[in-house]
Amino acid sequence: MSNSPKAALLDEYALVARALSSPARLLILEQLAQGERGVEPLAEKTGLTIANCSQHLQHLRRAGLVTSQRAGKAVIYRLTDAEALRLMDLLRVVAERNLAEVEHILRGLAGGEERPEPVSRDALARRLAEGSVTLLDIRPPDEFAAAHIPGARNATLAELEEIIAGLDRATEVVAYCRGPYCIFAHQAVAALRKHGLDARRMEGGLPEWREEGRPVLMSEG
Amino acid sequence: MSNSPKAALLDEYALVARALSSPARLLILEQLAQGERGVEPLAEKTGLTIANCSQHLQHLRRAGLVTSQRAGKAVIYRLTDAEALRLMDLLRVVAERNLAEVEHILRGLAGGEERPEPVSRDALARRLAEGSVTLLDIRPPDEFAAAHIPGARNATLAELEEIIAGLDRATEVVAYCRGPYCIFAHQAVAALRKHGLDARRMEGGLPEWREEGRPVLMSEG
DNA sequence: ACTTCATTCAAGCACTTACTTGAATGTAAC
DNA sequence: GTTACATTCAAGTAAGTGCTTGAATGAAGT
Numbered sequence: 001m002s003n004s005p006k007a008a009l010l011d012e013y014a015l016v017a018r019a020l021s022s023p024a025r026l027l028i029l030e031q032l033a034q035g036e037r038g039v040e041p042l043a044e045k046t047g048l049t050i051a052n053c054s055q056h057l058q059h060l061r062r063a064g065l066v067t068s069q070r071a072g073k074a075v076i077y078r079l080t081d082a083e084a085l086r087l088m089d090l091l092r093v094v095a096e097r098n099l100a101e102v103e104h105i106l107r108g109l110a111g112g113e114e115r116p117e118p119v120s121r122d123a124l125a126r127r128l129a130e131g132s133v134t135l136l137d138i139r140p141p142d143e144f145a146a147a148h149i150p151g152a153r154n155a156t157l158a159e160l161e162e163i164i165a166g167l168d169r170a171t172e173v174v175a176y177c178r179g180p181y182c183i184f185a186h187q188a189v190a191a192l193r194k195h196g197l198d199a200r201r202m203e204g205g206l207p208e209w210r211e212e213g214r215p216v217l218m219s220e221g
Numbered sequence: 222m223s224n225s226p227k228a229a230l231l232d233e234y235a236l237v238a239r240a241l242s243s244p245a246r247l248l249i250l251e252q253l254a255q256g257e258r259g260v261e262p263l264a265e266k267t268g269l270t271i272a273n274c275s276q277h278l279q280h281l282r283r284a285g286l287v288t289s290q291r292a293g294k295a296v297i298y299r300l301t302d303a304e305a306l307r308l309m310d311l312l313r314v315v316a317e318r319n320l321a322e323v324e325h326i327l328r329g330l331a332g333g334e335e336r337p338e339p340v341s342r343d344a345l346a347r348r349l350a351e352g353s354v355t356l357l358d359i360r361p362p363d364e365f366a367a368a369h370i371p372g373a374r375n376a377t378l379a380e381l382e383e384i385i386a387g388l389d390r391a392t393e394v395v396a397y398c399r400g401p402y403c404i405f406a407h408q409a410v411a412a413l414r415k416h417g418l419d420a421r422r423m424e425g426g427l428p429e430w431r432e433e434g435r436p437v438l439m440s441e442g
Numbered sequence: 443a444c445t446t447c448a449t450t451c452a453a454g455c456a457c458t459t460a461c462t463t464g465a466a467t468g469t470a471a472c
Numbered sequence: 473g474t475t476a477c478a479t480t481c482a483a484g485t486a487a488g489t490g491c492t493t494g495a496a497t498g499a500a501g502t
Binding site for chain 2: 005006007011012013014022023026027064065083086087092093094095097098108
Binding site: 038039040050051054055058072073074075 | 476477478479480481
């Protein structure tokens with residue numbers, strides 16, 4: 001029934017899935033989804049040792065999900081293409097739809113607040129154009145500096161409490177963060193709603209926004 | 222940086238990917254993509270022992286990719302939703318795009334023949350309506366009997382050589398099979414082209430055709 | 443209740459994977 | 473060339489995975 005070439009193909013497909021089957025590698029992919037990175041920055045952001053991070057990166061490269069390129073002493077990794085991003089997102093979608101545990105965790109993140117539907121990127125773009133929305137970028141300042149959506153205001157979760165008082169309570173707040181696997185926006189929305197503000201998440205994150213060719217402010221180039 | 226709920230979410234996403242990271246489970250999913258099945262038929266089709274197959278199925282169920290349901294003494298498994306199908310297909314797309322090994326295997330399947338672009342399901346549907354195409358279903362007879370595209374003629378690879386002589390050489394032949402991971406159609410197209418016929422594969426397989434709501438002839442219901 | 447049958451569970455084995463540590467590679471600057 | 477630095481390699485250990493075997497569950501029919 002299954003001759004050799006079929007088995008060989010399945011091995012390759014399974015290899016791709018296997019590359020996605022480690023939480024550490026998903027963390028790395030989340031970082032790479034935001035932009036290309038060297039090994040050391042990736043290791044620092046993900047909390048892995050450098051050697052371990054390098055091994056994971058090679059695993060991802062073997063699976064075709066990332067590519068690497070030397071730049072002087074450093075090796076720069078990046079996602080191979082947008083399909084990698086889609087694969088990451090689809091994993092999340094399947095898990096959110098079908099796994100009760102995920103639903104439970106997301107409810108916990110909302111901290112008792114209701115969990116409104118996210119705002120589509122299309123809708124957000126329209127409302128940004130007409131100025132009828134406050135956009136918050138809930139990521140570390142260095143990532144905000146590297147790239148963010150024009151018009152967004154940067155705030156970490158820690159800073160959020162301080163700036164809430166200064167926000168216009170009449171306009172809706174939309175929060176976004178790294179993307180597929182980032183929970184900052186979830187937590188920010190919960191905090192904002194706890195203070196009575198009308199807050200929602202943007203659907204997806206910065207990588208998806210950029211992938212669609214929408215405007216992004218970048219630090220270099 | 223990564224607090225506990227985030228790690229818990231990543232564990233769940235990784236669990237989904239892990240479920241897809243075994244060739245045996247991909248084989249099972251390929252079967253389930255065609256329709257719901259009990260454990261024993263799945264074990265037989267995939268060449269796994271029943272106990273082993275059952276374990277794989279439970280792995281897939283924990284990942285939310287399949288659901289089960291008792292029917293008398295038997296337990297019927299099926300794909301949870303169309304997202305599972307998309308995930309399977311995206312795995313294949315990434316592998317075909319980025320892994321040289323996959324390209325190599327597919328060239329080998331073509332047996333030296335050129336490898337034409339597949340026919341889109343839309344185009345095939347139109348040409349079926351106007352009768353300008355010969356449609357071949359390259360699957361085992363039992364699977365053909367269970368469900369197939371109206372107007373298709375069933376032929377296994379073994380039978381193909383015999384029927385080639387009887388085919389109208391003026392009309393293009395389109396072959397399809399199980400879907401994402403099935404190579405029967407690839408091999409059939411190579412054999413047909415070797416005999417000088419104008420043959421191409423249908424894009425995807427029966428599961429994708431059915432998923433789009435196109436007509437399917439089924440044995441029961 | 444007993445038997446039959448499909449499926450699942452549990453234990454054991456060979457094999458693989460993730461992470462750590464320390465050495466090796468390769469590039470750039472002096 | 474020597475030194476410094478980023479990354480990769482290699483070896484070792486603990487934990488996990490896939491498959492097999494044989495027993496256990498649970499539903500149907502007698």
